[in-house]
Every structure is written in structure tokens, then in C-alpha cells.
Amino acid sequence: MTRVLLTGFEPFGGERVNPSWEAVQQVAAAPPDGLTVRIARLSCVFGTALDELRAAVGATAPDLVLCVGQAGGRSGLSVERVAVNVDDAAIADNAGEAPVDRPVVAGGPVAYFAALPVKACVAAARAAGVPASVSQTAGTYLCNHVFYGLMHLIATERPALRGGFVHIPYEPGQVLGRDAPSLPVELAATGLRAVLTAAAGRTGDIALAGGALH
Amino acid sequence: MTRVLLTGFEPFGGERVNPSWEAVQQVAAAPPDGLTVRIARLSCVFGTALDELRAAVGATAPDLVLCVGQAGGRSGLSVERVAVNVDDAAIADNAGEAPVDRPVVAGGPVAYFAALPVKACVAAARAAGVPASVSQTAGTYLCNHVFYGLMHLIATERPALRGGFVHIPYEPGQVLGRDAPSLPVELAATGLRAVLTAAAGRTGDIALAGGALH
Amino acid sequence: MTRVLLTGFEPFGGERVNPSWEAVQQVAAAPPDGLTVRIARLSCVFGTALDELRAAVGATAPDLVLCVGQAGGRSGLSVERVAVNVDDAAIADNAGEAPVDRPVVAGGPVAYFAALPVKACVAAARAAGVPASVSQTAGTYLCNHVFYGLMHLIATERPALRGGFVHIPYEPGQVLGRDAPSLPVELAATGLRAVLTAAAGRTGDIALAGGALH
Amino acid sequence: MTRVLLTGFEPFGGERVNPSWEAVQQVAAAPPDGLTVRIARLSCVFGTALDELRAAVGATAPDLVLCVGQAGGRSGLSVERVAVNVDDAAIADNAGEAPVDRPVVAGGPVAYFAALPVKACVAAARAAGVPASVSQTAGTYLCNHVFYGLMHLIATERPALRGGFVHIPYEPGQVLGRDAPSLPVELAATGLRAVLTAAAGRTGDIALAGGALH
Numbered sequence: 051m052t053r054v055l056l057t058g059f060e061p062f063g064g065e066r067v068n069p070s071w072e073a074v075q076q077v078a079a080a081p082p083d084g085l086t087v088r089i090a091r092l093s094c095v096f097g098t099a100l101d102e103l104r105a106a107v108g109a110t111a112p113d114l115v116l117c118v119g120q121a122g123g124r125s126g127l128s129v130e131r132v133a134v135n136v137d138d139a140a141i142a143d144n145a146g147e148a149p150v151d152r153p154v155v156a157g158g159p160v161a162y163f164a165a166l167p168v169k170a171c172v173a174a175a176r177a178a179g180v181p182a183s184v185s186q187t188a189g190t191y192l193c194n195h196v197f198y199g200l201m202h203l204i205a206t207e208r209p210a211l212r213g214g215f216v217h218i219p220y221e222p223g224q225v226l227g228r229d230a231p232s233l234p235v236e237l238a239a240t241g242l243r244a245v246l247t248a249a250a251g252r253t254g255d256i257a258l259a260g261g262a263l264h
Numbered sequence: 265m266t267r268v269l270l271t272g273f274e275p276f277g278g279e280r281v282n283p284s285w286e287a288v289q290q291v292a293a294a295p296p297d298g299l300t301v302r303i304a305r306l307s308c309v310f311g312t313a314l315d316e317l318r319a320a321v322g323a324t325a326p327d328l329v330l331c332v333g334q335a336g337g338r339s340g341l342s343v344e345r346v347a348v349n350v351d352d353a354a355i356a357d358n359a360g361e362a363p364v365d366r367p368v369v370a371g372g373p374v375a376y377f378a379a380l381p382v383k384a385c386v387a388a389a390r391a392a393g394v395p396a397s398v399s400q401t402a403g404t405y406l407c408n409h410v411f412y413g414l415m416h417l418i419a420t421e422r423p424a425l426r427g428g429f430v431h432i433p434y435e436p437g438q439v440l441g442r443d444a445p446s447l448p449v450e451l452a453a454t455g456l457r458a459v460l461t462a463a464a465g466r467t468g469d470i471a472l473a474g475g476a477l478h
Numbered sequence: 479m480t481r482v483l484l485t486g487f488e489p490f491g492g493e494r495v496n497p498s499w500e501a502v503q504q505v506a507a508a509p510p511d512g513l514t515v516r517i518a519r520l521s522c523v524f525g526t527a528l529d530e531l532r533a534a535v536g537a538t539a540p541d542l543v544l545c546v547g548q549a550g551g552r553s554g555l556s557v558e559r560v561a562v563n564v565d566d567a568a569i570a571d572n573a574g575e576a577p578v579d580r581p582v583v584a585g586g587p588v589a590y591f592a593a594l595p596v597k598a599c600v601a602a603a604r605a606a607g608v609p610a611s612v613s614q615t616a617g618t619y620l621c622n623h624v625f626y627g628l629m630h631l632i633a634t635e636r637p638a639l640r641g642g643f644v645h646i647p648y649e650p651g652q653v654l655g656r657d658a659p660s661l662p663v664e665l666a667a668t669g670l671r672a673v674l675t676a677a678a679g680r681t682g683d684i685a686l687a688g689g690a691l692h
Numbered sequence: 693m694t695r696v697l698l699t700g701f702e703p704f705g706g707e708r709v710n711p712s713w714e715a716v717q718q719v720a721a722a723p724p725d726g727l728t729v730r731i732a733r734l735s736c737v738f739g740t741a742l743d744e745l746r747a748a749v750g751a752t753a754p755d756l757v758l759c760v761g762q763a764g765g766r767s768g769l770s771v772e773r774v775a776v777n778v779d780d781a782a783i784a785d786n787a788g789e790a791p792v793d794r795p796v797v798a799g800g801p802v803a804y805f806a807a808l809p810v811k812a813c814v815a816a817a818r819a820a821g822v823p824a825s826v827s828q829t830a831g832t833y834l835c836n837h838v839f840y841g842l843m844h845l846i847a848t849e850r851p852a853l854r855g856g857f858v859h860i861p862y863e864p865g866q867v868l869g870r871d872a873p874s875l876p877v878e879l880a881a882t883g884l885r886a887v888l889t890a891a892a893g894r895t896g897d898i899a900l901a902g903g904a905l906h
Contacts, residue, residue, distance in 0.1 A: 121906035125445050132803065134774050138903030150899050151811070161774065161803035176440040183443065187829035190903035217906055222451060226390040229397065231339050231445035237436060257792050261780030261832035264763035264859055335692035348560050348589065352689030364685050365597070375562065375589035383579070401615040404689035431692055471578050475566030475618035478549035478645055553873050604868040611871065650879060654818040657825065659767050659873035665864060
């Protein structure tokens with residue numbers, strides 16, 4: 051059995067739910083074959099979120115960590131390719147802080163690639179009927195913060211651990227009267243299960259074009 | 265019992281499914297309380313689609329007709345406000361025709377408003393958990409063609425009939441590798457049931473801002 | 479000489495300029511050959527704007543009226559095809575009013591087509607180097623209000639008059655820190671001159687596909 | 693005098709012009725005070741573009757290098773924050789190659805930050821009347837390839853050199869009949885002059901929020 055830690059976030063930005071936390075609960079309730087899935091809910095607070103992630107990794111001793119966050123405005127699952135060492139907050143976090151151009155980890159490298167077969171994860175989600183793509187940026191807010199923190203933890207303390215980050219769209223209830231794409235939580239959970247199975251089953255990636263012109 | 269005719273379209277534009285036809289089949293299989301729902305599948309062919317609509321109206325003697333079509337790129341259900349007397353095809357229809365600036369009905373009025381409580385329909389879909397909005401244009405392709413034809417039929421031959429048009433987004437399977445919004449067919453069907461119930465239950469509309477700045 | 483009345487709007491929605499008024503002033507300062515251009519600035523107030531338009535038509539006795547407005551978010555000039563008999567304000571006008579689903583003219587027809595060779599106007603703007611397209615909706619706010627009022631005036635009182643409506647994008651200064659398309663006022667003015675010349679020179683239109691799928 | 697090397701690209705993707713090359717020619721023809729500007733045109737070919745960049749740096753011995761590329765679909769200038777060590781081509785380059793998930797420099801670090809005061813550059817462009825923002829990704833095509841190659845050259849061979857990358861939108865002539873944002877070349881050149889002046893005049897950056905939520 052591969053031990054998986056799956057994280058979601060608390061709501062932020064005035065939303066009442068965060069689909070990432072809803073989706074990871076569904077995955078834990080019905081995990082993919084061959085995986086044991088533990089979950090943790092992270093605060094939308096710079097610093098605190100990384101403390102919580104580190105504690106959850108310590109408590110669950112996972113083989114694979116997948117952090118999940120909400121990307122309002124995106125249409126499908128996006129598997130993040132690269133975590134960047136910068137916090138630059140367009141809105142305040144849930145503790146009222148809005149760092150500008152501050153490193154996630156002082157002295158850390160500029161960026162880390164995900165320790166996931168990113169293209170295989172995208173292909174697996176699509177094969178499960180869920181729109182998915184590679185993303186070239188996880189932004190500079192809490193999602194990138196946690197993603198970078200995870201990759202730095204792997205690089206500096208837990209070399210056998212693998213992991214990465216997936217963004218999911220709003221769920222329909224968040225956009226009833228707004229013109230923004232959505233994806234039901236059930237479908238996001240289906241996609242996450244496919245991603246986990248793909249990530250647990252291989253280390254090398256597949257050759258699948260997934261780049262962006264700019 | 266209110267008798268409803270619900271129409272969807274065959275696939276077009278290189279797609280293998282048309283979510284409008286999938287959704288109306290689901291509504292017919294589990295209709296809302298108090299409504300009997302008959303369905304018809306319209307060709308994506310100028311002229312032919314209107315012949316088929318007229319035949320279906322004749323065969324089912326409905327109290328209410330709701331025509332449904334695919335609006336690739338939209339995020340939620342959109343209840344159309346106005347049908348315009350013009351065919352202007354950006355791509356060829358399924359018979360290879362692409363009329364430019366031709367009236368749907370020669371000598372017909374410039375436009376008809378939907379004979380639906382448009383705002384109440386939008387509010388009902390939202391209350392059922394489905395993203396929805398008013399749309400100010402149904403385009404100038406098959407959807408507007410059928411919508412105008414329906415309203416002209418009502419205006420000239422069937423004054424007791426009520427009806428209108430709803431656009432629905434792509435379903436997820438159409439956009440697995442594309443960056444475009446989608447809505448599962450089940451959710452579209454839920455929204456259509458809410459729209460039908462709202463439309464069957466009232467003639468006057470509610471006051472709900474739903475306009476566009478441009 | 480063809481006598482042209484060209485109108486722009488005052489700023490609204492928190493903006494400090496309205497590019498429509500800036501652009502029409504530039505056109506008047508350097509009108510196209512063969513045209514005399516008079517301009518009027520309309521209030522962003524339901525009702526008042528139509529009174530001002532009627533007064534300007536009376537004062538200038540034009541052969542052609544082109545009303546111009548700002549369409550924030552659009553990328554190029556859009557020549558409007560159809561004016562609809564509804565006011566439905568998403569935001570309050572400059573007098574604080576926000577009508578919902580009120581006719582522009584009680585008892586008026588549902589819609590009017592522009593009395594312009596719409597496709598020829600689009601082609602002329604493009605030939606002058608200005609991005610342009612046909613628009614299927616002028617919205618339900620002040621722009622549509624004025625457009626419908628103009629067409630109703632033509633239909634009921636001034637059958638020899640021709641006219642229509644063109645939307646233009648934000649100018650760059652409005653979007654310095656926003657992710658929205660813009661078009662410099664000089665380029666919008668160049669496009670408007672091309673539109674006026676095309677509209678003054680012909681009554682029949684050209685065959686050019688310019689429709690929308692939805 | 694600060695010596696500047698400014699690069700643009702040849703056309704690609706079926707376009708007949710590349711606004712980046714047009715704009716850098718205009719900057720060189722009328723450079724900002726205190727700067728001497730030399731320009732080079734890079735091929736849209738993986739590998740070759742970096743050879744050309746290296747040769748141009750060798751020939752011009754610049755203090756500052758700014759590479760400029762076209763970002764079709766963006767609305768304003770975007771000053772890139774980070775270059776990533778990956779080539780992943782969504783379309784073939786001008787030599788017919790389309791690498792997938794290949795490093796720009798084998799064994800190079802995952803990413804480099806721009807050696808530019810990114811926020812000051814954005815502020816300067818806005819102050820000059822040009823829409824501008826920070827971008828969190830330069831994509832994975834030729835622009836990122838050249839950006840990464842430049843930063844690697846600086847890091848490994850030319851520590852005194854500073855530099856970075858700016859994306860500019862389509863110019864209007866490229867989108868006459870397309871719904872995509874554009875910016876006239878003159879305005880892009882104005883923005884580039886402001887960026888160069890800001891970059892030449894300071895090393896530390898200003899505190900200006902410019903991040904992305906995802």
C-alpha cells in the first residue's frame with residue numbers, strides 16, 4: 051500500500067467553501083485501490099500553512115503528498131509543474147498578512163519542479179473523464195507557498211518522499227450568479243484519484259506536449 | 265399536467281456529442297412534478313431544424329416549448345431573452361450551408377422576446393444549484409434560428425403556446441484537453457428541470473437585474 | 479457633403495474618461511473627406527440621453543447619425559447589428575437610476591436593425607488597420623438605450639435618416655494596472671472615420687460572414 | 693552611458709510580423725536618454741536563438757540585456773519574473789522542432805529570477821501610459837528558452853550583466869478580424885523605453901503587489 055497525504059485549504063477571499071477541502075474529503079472517503087489516504091486541512095495563512103503541512107507529514111509518514119488548492123477562474127484540474135520561491139500576495143491571507151516579494155524559504159533555490167510524473171497525471175485525469183492540463187505557474191499566493199514548502203521539505207529532509215500540487219476550479223455553488231467556470235466536487239475528486247494512482251504507479255513521466263507559448 | 269416539448273440538437277462543429285440532446289433525454293427520463301415532457305432532436309441544418317420543430321409541436325400539442333442548444337465557451341445555463349430575425353453562419357451547418365445575413369422568416373419582425381419569465385427561470389436554476397444567467401444574444405446560428413422560428417410560430421399560429429431557449433455549456437468530456445468551461449449533463453438537466461417548473465408555474469416575471477453593460 | 483452627427487458619452491462606472499467622447503472629438507477635428515461632422519456628448523442617464531440625442535438631431539439636421547459608446551472588455555471596434563427594446567441596468571446610471579426590464583419606448587417594437595451597412599463598416603475599419611467585428615448585442619444599458627431610441631426616431635419621424643451604433647474598447651490609460659484590452663483613442667478615431675465613410679457611401683451591404691455561434 | 697542590448701524575435705506561428713522586433717527597432721531609433729541601444733533579431737528556433745543571443749552579447753558588451761517577445765492574447769506589457777529550465781513546445785518552432793520536457797540547459801538550476809527590478813519596471817511602464825503587469829510565467833516555448841538562456845549566461849559567465857524578459861501583445865494589424873487584445877507598436881516601444889530607464893537606474897526593487905492568486 052502506498053501511503054498518501056492529501057491536503058486541502060480552508061476557504062479564503064470571501065468564499066464560504068474551498069472546493070479543495072471538499073474534494074480531498076471525498077477522496078479519503080473512497081480512496082483508489084492500493085492507496086491509503088490521510089488528509090489535512092491547511093490554513094490560508096502564510097507560514098502557518100507550512101507548519102501544518104510539516105506536522106501532517108510527520109504524523110502520517112507518507113510516501114506521496116499531494117496538496118490541492120482552489121484556482122478560481124480555471125476550467126479543469128491543473129497539475130502544477132514548478133514551485134517558485136516567492137510570496138507576493140494580491141489579497142491578504144486569513145490572518146490579514148499580504149507579503150510582497152518575500153521568499154518562501156530564505157536562501158532556498160529559486161524553484162523546484164514537482165516530484166510527480168506531471169504529464170502522466172494529466173493524462174490519467176483526462177482518461178477518467180476530467181478536464182485537465184499542465185500549469186506553468188501556481189501563482190504567488192498560498193498555493194505556491196505550500197507547494198514550494200513541500201518541495202523544499204522533500205529536497206532538504208525527506209528525499210524518498212514524492213509530491214506536488216494540483217489546482218481545481220470553483221465548484222458550481224460558488225458561481226451561481228457569476229460568469230466563471232466550475233467543476234463539481236465529485237468530478238474533481240475523480241480526477242484527484244486518477245492523479246494519485248498515476249503518481250503512485252510510476253516515477254518516470256510520459257512524453258505529452260503540455261507547454262504554453264507564453 | 266402541463267405538457268412540455270423539450271428539444272435538443274444533434275452534434276455539430278466536429279463534436280461527437282451535443283450536450284443539449286443528452287440533457288433533454290435525462291429530463292424526459294425524470295421529469296419535474298406536474299409536467300409531462302416529450303422530446304425531439306433537431307438537425308443542425310438551417311430550415312430543416314424548423315420543419316422538425318414544427319412537426320414536433322404538431323405531434324405533441326404542448327403548452328410550453330423549451331429549445332436547448334450548446335454554447336461552447338459559456339460557463340452556466342443561459343436563458344435567452346431575445347430571438348433575432350437573421351441567419352449569419354460563422355461555420356457551415358451539417359448540410360454544408362452557411363447563410364450570411366438572411367432572414368429566418370422573410371418579412372418577419374426584427375426580433376421576438378422569449379415567452380418565458382426569463383428572470384424567474386434564472387433564479388430557479390440558481391436555487392437548484394446550477395450556475396445561470398440571462399443572455400442578451402442567442403447568436404446568429406442554428407440556436408437563434410430555431411428560437412426565432414419557435415417564437416414566430418407562437419406569434420402567428422399558436423398564441424396560447426409559451427416558450428423560449430436555453431443555452432448550456434460543453435459537457436466535461438468535450439473539453440478534456442481544452443481550456444474551456446464545462447457543466448456535467450446531470451447538472452444541466454437539473455437546471456432545465458428548474459427552468460421548466462418556473463416557466464410552467466407563472467407568466468409574469470420577477471424583478472431581478474440581469475442586464476449587460478454592452 | 480453628407481452631414482453627420484456623431485455622439486459620445488460622458489464617463490460612467492467610476493471611470494474618469496469615456497473614450498467614446500474623446501474619439502468623436504478627434505473625428506470632428508479631422509473629418510473624412512466629403513463629410514461634415516457635428517458632435518454631441520450624451521449623459522449617461524436613462525431618458526436624458528435620449529432627450530439630448532433628439533435635440534442634437536434637431537439642431538444639426540444630419541443625413542447620418544452614429545452613436546458611439548465604451549465597451550470595457552472588448553478588443554476592437556464593434557458595429558452593432560440590433561437594438562432591443564429593453565433597459566436592464568447592471569449598475570446605476572449617473573443619476574442613480576437602475577431600471578430593470580423596462581422598455582426603452584413603451585409600445586415600441588421588440589428590436590430594430592441598424593440602418594447602416596454593418597458588414598461594409600466592419601470591412602472598412604479593418605482596411606484602415608483597426609480591429610473590428612459585428613456585435614450581436616449592444617447590451618441593455620445606456621448604449622442600447624440610445625441606439626434603440628435613435629432607431630425608433632428614424633422609424634417614426636425621420637425615415638430619410640440613417641444611423642447606428644459602434645462600441646469602442648477602453649483606451650490604454652483606463653487599464654494601466656488592469657488585465658483588459660485597450661485601443662488608443664487615435665486608432666478608434668481612425669476606425670470611426672472609416673465606418674462613417676463606408677456608411678455614407680452606400681446603402682446596401684456586402685456579404686461578409688460576421689455571425690456568432692451563440 | 694548604459695549600454696543596452698535589446699532583442700526581438702522573427703515571426704512564428706503563421707504570423708507575418710512579430711511586434712517584438714518592430715518595437716525594439718523603434719526603441720533603437722529613438723533610445724531613452726542616457727542609454728545606447730543595440731538590437732538583435734533572434735530566430736524562433738530552439739538552440740539557434742540562444743547561439744544568436746550569445747553572439748549578440750559578445751559583439752555588443754552590454755550592461756543590460758532585455759529580450760522581448762510576442763504574447764498573443766495578453767493585454768499589456770508583461771515583465772517576466774522567472775525563467776524555468778524546460779522546453780515544452782505546444783507548436784513546432786520555425787525549424788520544425790517541438791521538444792517536450794527537455795531542459796534548456798542540461799544540469800542547470802530549475803529556474804532563475806530576472807535580474808531586473810521587476811516591479812519598478814512595471815510601475816515605470818504604467819507611468820508612461822502603457823498597461824503593464826508582472827507575469828509569473830514566460831511559458832515553455834522560445835521566449836522562456838531565451839530568457840532562461842540569458843539568465844544562465846549571466847549566472848555562469850557574466851556576473852556583472854543584468855537582464856530579463858518582457859512580453860508584449862499582438863499589434864493591431866495582427867488581429868483585425870480576431871477577438872484578441874492588441875497594443876500598437878509605438879505604445880509597446882514607449883513602454884519598453886520606460887522599462888529600460890527603470891532597469892538602468894536602479895538595482896533594488898520597489899514594494900508593489902504584483903502577484904497572482906494561482
